[in-house]
Amino acid sequence: MSWNFRPFATGLAILYLCGSAGGGAATLSPEQLAAATVTDDISIPTPGELMAALNKQGKLDWAAKYRAPIATNYTSRAQMALNLGGLIADGYIAVEAEDAQQVKNLGKDILDLAKGLGVPKEIRDRGKSLTEKGEEKQWDVLREELEATQNEVKLSMENNKDQALVDLVTVGGWIRGTQVVSAVIAEHYTEGGASLLRQPAIVAFLRARLEKLPDKLRSDKTVKITRLKLVEIEQLVAFPAGKTVGAEDVKKLSALAAELVGAISRKELK
Amino acid sequence: MRTRPTFAWLRATLECGGFLALALAAGAAPSDEGVAARRAALGVAGAFQNDGFKLRDGVWCRRLEPGASHLIQVNLYAGNQYWFTLGAAGGAKKVAVSVFAENGEPIECEPYAEGATAAAGFSPGISGPYYVKVELTEGAAATLCLVYSYK
Numbered sequence: 001m002s003w004n005f006r007p008f009a010t011g012l013a014i015l016y017l018c019g020s021a022g023g024g025a026a027t028l029s030p031e032q033l034a035a036a037t038v039t040d041d042i043s044i045p046t047p048g049e050l051m052a053a054l055n056k057q058g059k060l061d062w063a064a065k066y067r068a069p070i071a072t073n074y075t076s077r078a079q080m081a082l083n084l085g086g087l088i089a090d091g092y093i094a095v096e097a098e099d100a101q102q103v104k105n106l107g108k109d110i111l112d113l114a115k116g117l118g119v120p121k122e123i124r125d126r127g128k129s130l131t132e133k134g135e136e137k138q139w140d141v142l143r144e145e146l147e148a149t150q151n152e153v154k155l156s157m158e159n160n161k162d163q164a165l166v167d168l169v170t171v172g173g174w175i176r177g178t179q180v181v182s183a184v185i186a187e188h189y190t191e192g193g194a195s196l197l198r199q200p201a202i203v204a205f206l207r208a209r210l211e212k213l214p215d216k217l218r219s220d221k222t223v224k225i226t227r228l229k230l231v232e233i234e235q236l237v238a239f240p241a242g243k244t245v246g247a248e249d250v251k252k253l254s255a256l257a258a259e260l261v262g263a264i265s266r267k268e269l270k
Numbered sequence: 271m272r273t274r275p276t277f278a279w280l281r282a283t284l285e286c287g288g289f290l291a292l293a294l295a296a297g298a299a300p301s302d303e304g305v306a307a308r309r310a311a312l313g314v315a316g317a318f319q320n321d322g323f324k325l326r327d328g329v330w331c332r333r334l335e336p337g338a339s340h341l342i343q344v345n346l347y348a349g350n351q352y353w354f355t356l357g358a359a360g361g362a363k364k365v366a367v368s369v370f371a372e373n374g375e376p377i378e379c380e381p382y383a384e385g386a387t388a389a390a391g392f393s394p395g396i397s398g399p400y401y402v403k404v405e406l407t408e409g410a411a412a413t414l415c416l417v418y419s420y421k
Contacts, residue, residue, distance in 0.1 A: 026376075027370075027373075027374045027375050027376070028341070028370050028374035028375075028401065028403075029374060030374070032341060032374070033341070033370075033372070033374055033401060035341065036341035036342060036343045036401050037330065037340065037341065037342045037343065038342075038343045039328075039330060039342070040328075041328030041329060041330065042326065042328040042329065042330045042342060042344060042416065042417075042418065043342065043343045043344055043345060044345065045344075045345050045346070045347070046326070048324070049346075049347060049350060049420050050347055052324075052347075052350055052420060052421065053347035053348065053349045053350045053397075056349045056350075057349075140324065143324055144324065144325065144327065147326065147327040147328075148327045151327050151328065192348075192349070195348055195396070195397055196347050196348060196349070196397050197397075198396070198397040198398050199345060199397065199398070200398060200399070201343060201345055201372075201398065201399035202345050241371075241372060241373075241396050241398055242396060
């Protein structure tokens with residue numbers, strides 16, 4: 001193991017096969033793997049996890065990946081939810097850049113969009129802690145606050161039986177995170193960096209969720225273009241284990257994701 | 271000592287009854303046992319936070335019968351380090367957590383187990399899906415909760 005960590009005093013030094021913990025190290029069958037639980041809560045990584053991995057490749061200028069402020073008053077709830085996810089991903093970028101003012105700006109936009117989606121005031125009030133933690137420059141705390149705020153907003157949506165909006169928030173966040181990370185990797189291409197773009201199960205999960213949306217939401221203009229573009233994106237992030245994606249394909253992915261993020265945030269999508 | 275907002279979030283959630291919805295969403299019993307299982311998992315995961323690991327806010331909880339196991343898919347990034355931490359409450363005496371690659375092969379991990387808590391740590395060499403297996407290996411039926419940390 002390439003890392004050294006001993007959180008407990010005794011009995012931890014011996015490595016063993018995790019798979020033997022239950023008494024047998026048998027390989028799991030495809031049927032067992034197919035039956036595994038996949039949940040938004042724990043199966044989908046945060047943009048922060050991807051950025052943490054990318055930061056190990058070298059110092060990066062995250063502030064260069066900011067985008068111009070987007071609207072917070074869309075008429076389509078689906079579009080609002082997709083953009084809410086994107087804004088939360090923007091929050092992770094601002095935290096990586098350690099930019100308190102940007103965190104503050106994004107916190108306000110996140111709250112505005114959440115309000116438009118009917119998230120109750122008591123939950124939106126919690127989002128104010130994003131601004132406070134930004135001013136206090138508690139960056140690690142802020143990463144956790146971002147995820148907790150997102151989960152609380154999603155929980156509120158679930159309580160309102162708006163699971164579809166939860167899915168759209170997740171999709172919007174993943175697309176914006178993929179756009180930024182693929183752009184960084186395209187600019188500083190290494191095979192190691194490019195290997196981080198391998199996310200076949202995530203995009204398959206997100207596509208499946210979009211296909212299960214109610215008809216009205218699935219036919220929303222923004223959702224339609226998202227469904228179409230995710231098919232193309234999947235082809236670029238679903239490469240085999242042990243392989244990587246070439247520089248040209250990373251550029252293609254970056255362009256595709258940027259195009260999709262632009263379409264999602266456009267106020268009047270034609 | 272750094273603050274731990276996730277715990278504050280847990281407390282606030284418990285106070286406002288949000289755990290009920292969270293537990294239902296995760297397929298868990300909305301009970302004191304579920305709350306205790308999550309608390310047990312967070313207690314162990316707190317040790318990893320002290321070593322720079324960031325704790326995910328998400329949690330998976332479910333009630334399992336003795337000897338039963340469950341698989342959860344996670345998606346991990348090469349180069350990051352991860353700890354998967356399991357806590358149980360109620361009649362659980364021993365639990366186990368293990369990790370498998372996307373082809374189903376067991377992954378070599380750093381283990382931890384004490385009573386009704388267990389953890390597995392490793393650093394993936396390949397980005398992509400992995401499978402975390404949680405098991406109630408000894409004791410009566412109980413609610414198990416899984417959390418994970420990364421750095």
